[in-house]
Amino acid sequence: MSWRTNANLEWLSALRGVERDHPLARHTSFNIGGPAEFFVETRDPAELVEACIERGVPWLTLGAGTNLLIADAGVEGLVVRCVSREWKVEGRRVYAQAGLKMMRLARICADHDLTGFEWAIGVPGTVGGAVYQNAGCWGSELVEVLTEAEGLLPGRGRQTWPREDLDLGYRSSALRQGALRGALVTGAWIELRPGDGAASRSQMARWTAERNQTQPIRTKNCGSVFKNPPGDSAGRMIEAVGLKGAREGAAQVSEQHANFILNLGGASADQVSRLIERVRCAVRERFGLDLETEVESVGRWPS
Numbered sequence: 001m002s003w004r005t006n007a008n009l010e011w012l013s014a015l016r017g018v019e020r021d022h023p024l025a026r027h028t029s030f031n032i033g034g035p036a037e038f039f040v041e042t043r044d045p046a047e048l049v050e051a052c053i054e055r056g057v058p059w060l061t062l063g064a065g066t067n068l069l070i071a072d073a074g075v076e077g078l079v080v081r082c083v084s085r086e087w088k089v090e091g092r093r094v095y096a097q098a099g100l101k102m103m104r105l106a107r108i109c110a111d112h113d114l115t116g117f118e119w120a121i122g123v124p125g126t127v128g129g130a131v132y133q134n135a136g137c138w139g140s141e142l143v144e145v146l147t148e149a150e151g152l153l154p155g156r157g158r159q160t161w162p163r164e165d166l167d168l169g170y171r172s173s174a175l176r177q178g179a180l181r182g183a184l185v186t187g188a189w190i191e192l193r194p195g196d197g198a199a200s201r202s203q204m205a206r207w208t209a210e211r212n213q214t215q216p217i218r219t220k221n222c223g224s225v226f227k228n229p230p231g232d233s234a235g236r237m238i239e240a241v242g243l244k245g246a247r248e249g250a251a252q253v254s255e256q257h258a259n260f261i262l263n264l265g266g267a268s269a270d271q272v273s274r275l276i277e278r279v280r281c282a283v284r285e286r287f288g289l290d291l292e293t294e295v296e297s298v299g300r301w302p303s
């Protein structure tokens with residue numbers, strides 16, 4: 001039976017602040033994506049997601065939209081944009097709600113003379129999105145500092161997951177492809193070492209400057225499109241197959257860093273998806289290896 005019953009549509013339409021057919025492109029760093037059938041921004045995503053589960057309404061949690069390729073036809077059901085941004089510091093332990101940006105959290109940690117989180121200045125997503133895929137940068141990853149996350153597992157209610165339960169690996173987690181698939185993260189605890197705020201801020205400034213020189217940071221993109229295969233770099237392989245600068249419509253493999261795809265202006269999700277496939281085919285043919293995407297495709301794709 002379809003979830004689109006009168007009762008569900010009435011419930012969705014009556015949600016506080018809800019918008020119908022809300023364009024999602026503006027909520028993604030790619031600036032690509034069709035509309036959300038229903039869209040809400042909330043500081044309490046768990047309450048809404050719990051209600052969606054009970055009612056059988058499909059939902060998608062949206063953080064900062066920096067690792068998403070949303071289909072041109074948009075997303076069915078309710079898109080819940082998580083804007084819960086509270087945080088607290090207790091000695092060496094720091095708690096952040098899922099909607100807080102990693103970059104902001106990196107500065108908060110430095111301001112409290114805590115070290116070990118400077119790398120997060122390079123991750124433009126939220127804490128929730130970072131737990132979802134064990135974000136990392138400059139040779140460090142969230143798994144090294146995260147002690148536990150809390151959230152909601154469909155059918156099991158609100159839970160706290162110690163780091164071991166999250167099964168965090170290279171851009172992967174139990175949420176992305178394991179026992180916690182479909183779960184919502186509402187907050188996370190990290191534990192750091194006592195440090196020197198000024199030194200942390202200098203390190204972050206150095207990394208930011210280096211990044212600005214080597215990656216097309218000021219363009220519309222989603223960061224690295226592909227995961228690096230063990231012992232190699234996706235960017236090197238894409239360059240080797242001659243696809244640096246390749247285009248599909250207004251989507252282009254970056255000339256500066258081949259593991260980035262840029263929206264030059266008005267690119268569709270379909271164009272990006274075709275470019276991704278072209279790259280994967282060329283790399284498979286030359287290296288006999290299937291590149292796995294780091295960016296996640298969501299929404300109503302043509303079958």
Ligand SMILES: Cc1cc2nc3c(=O)[nH]c(=O)nc-3n(C[C@H](O)[C@H](O)[C@H](O)COP(=O)(O)OP(=O)(O)OC[C@H]3O[C@@H](n4cnc5c(N)ncnc54)[C@H](O)[C@@H]3O)c2cc1C
Nearest residue numbers: 063064065066067098125126128129130135136185222223
């Ligand atoms: C310029 C640029 C540079 C980048 N550099 C890096 C980098 O160095 N390292 C790196 O790891 N990543 C990098 N990224 C990718 C991105 O910032 C990370 O993957 C980030 O963790 C995504 O977080 P988000 O809030 O944007 O998630 P979104 O893109 O909004 O969502 C991604 C996935 O996470 C899920 N999700 C989001 N919030 C929650 C939640 N609260 N609970 C459960 N699931 C949730 C979504 O449903 C979706 O499946 C970069 C991106 C850009 C644009």
